[in-house]
Amino acid sequence: MKLADTGLTAQDIKDKVNKYMIETYERFDFLAETAKDQYIYDEKGEKYLDFYAGIAVNSAGSCNEKVVEAVVNQAKTLMHTFNYPYTIPQALLAEKVCTTIGMDKIYFQNTGTEANEAMIKMARKYGIEKYGPNRYHIVTAKMGFHGRTFGSMSATGQPGNGCQVGFGPMTYGFSYAPYNDLKAFKDACTENTIAIMVEPVQGEGGVHPATQEFMQGLREFCDENGMLLLLDEVQTGWCRTGKVMSYMNYGIKPDIVSMAKALGGGMPIGAICATEEVSRAFSAGSHGTTFGGHPVSCAAALAEIDELMDRNLADNAAKMGAYFMEKLKTLPHVKEVRGQGLLIGVEFDDTVSSVDVKHECLHRHLLLTAIGDHIIRMVPPLIIDEKDCDEAYEIIKASVEALS
Numbered sequence: 001m002k003l004a005d006t007g008l009t010a011q012d013i014k015d016k017v018n019k020y021m022i023e024t025y026e027r028f029d030f031l032a033e034t035a036k037d038q039y040i041y042d043e044k045g046e047k048y049l050d051f052y053a054g055i056a057v058n059s060a061g062s063c064n065e066k067v068v069e070a071v072v073n074q075a076k077t078l079m080h081t082f083n084y085p086y087t088i089p090q091a092l093l094a095e096k097v098c099t100t101i102g103m104d105k106i107y108f109q110n111t112g113t114e115a116n117e118a119m120i121k122m123a124r125k126y127g128i129e130k131y132g133p134n135r136y137h138i139v140t141a142k143m144g145f146h147g148r149t150f151g152s153m154s155a156t157g158q159p160g161n162g163c164q165v166g167f168g169p170m171t172y173g174f175s176y177a178p179y180n181d182l183k184a185f186k187d188a189c190t191e192n193t194i195a196i197m198v199e200p201v202q203g204e205g206g207v208h209p210a211t212q213e214f215m216q217g218l219r220e221f222c223d224e225n226g227m228l229l230l231l232d233e234v235q236t237g238w239c240r241t242g243k244v245m246s247y248m249n250y251g252i253k254p255d256i257v258s259m260a261k262a263l264g265g266g267m268p269i270g271a272i273c274a275t276e277e278v279s280r281a282f283s284a285g286s287h288g289t290t291f292g293g294h295p296v297s298c299a300a301a302l303a304e305i306d307e308l309m310d311r312n313l314a315d316n317a318a319k320m321g322a323y324f325m326e327k328l329k330t331l332p333h334v335k336e337v338r339g340q341g342l343l344i345g346v347e348f349d350d351t352v353s354s355v356d357v358k359h360e361c362l363h364r365h366l367l368l369t370a371i372g373d374h375i376i377r378m379v380p381p382l383i384i385d386e387k388d389c390d391e392a393y394e395i396i397k398a399s400v401e402a403l404s
């Protein structure tokens, strides 16, 4: 939809949102009318360099031509039919995902939090059926983030933050240990623990990559104790971190991995992949979804994965991530630059507010997000080049200088 076709002004649109929508978002004060590749355009045609990419979604670029074509073709052919008949896009996508990331089986959902719900349910059912009714406990990381539905929210080890406050009580059966602290994770496990669940890079928690020792240690500890390693790759999955999946950076494999965001190239889709043995915990009737594995989203995902793989965008993420992070270290007031591939966080000292930096950058037509008081996060499309990184760097630098 274009504004000109509606006979309305940009202000009319903002007024309608403010009047009718239940607002849980702090909106950027501009109207996103169109988008292409690494840019979003407002109703005046003004260009914004998009370094949040729909929060790590538009990895092969916004409105990628091949993804758009796949969506249009599938929408004209078969829009929706529930999960009773076999469908072509599901079959092709299931094979493509499993063979690309080396997992046995896939279960489709719609979003990241739903994928994590399925992952938690599958792990519990596996534990209870294999070991008995008390084997349901899951250890997750403090400052992790797994989503906003009850299982995922309860797995999110940030009891004090906006995600859980006011929604208690949380779902029973989780405990939390400090991220990257292998001993603390081992100590938090009991005879009732069936799984450890972590993000390979904590995104919402401030962009903290797992250490090799931590990831390898968790894998070995789970193997030694008949426990499952559950990885939440909703944000890190599909080439963002320099490998197809972040776990490939560590030379390990999970028992179940969740994914969403970039998988659909802008269409909503989530999924879990599991080993053959663990996947058997789900059988006919034990889980289900009306829209999960939607034909249009599956067709989009097939095209997106082809784009990511054919254009070697994991390699580009690794290359551009290294280049950009080196530059970012030279920003004024920087305390630390952290990241993996093109999932990047910049932590400033106490004198610089991340929300102020975000607004200054918006004013200069760069889009990024703020985490906490002093961290900015960038998850640009994986198609960016050095020129885009240079432009973003200059805008952030000018923004921080304007605030000093």
Ligand SMILES: Cc1ncc(COP(=O)(O)O)c(C=O)c1O
Pocket (backbone or CB within 6 Å): 055, 111, 112, 113, 114, 116, 145, 146, 147, 148, 199, 203, 204, 232, 233, 234, 235, 236, 260, 261
């Ligand atoms: C690591 C992680 N898990 C889960 C989620 C939830 O995904 P969704 O918003 O699609 O439910 C997010 C979203 O930011 C995420 O970053």
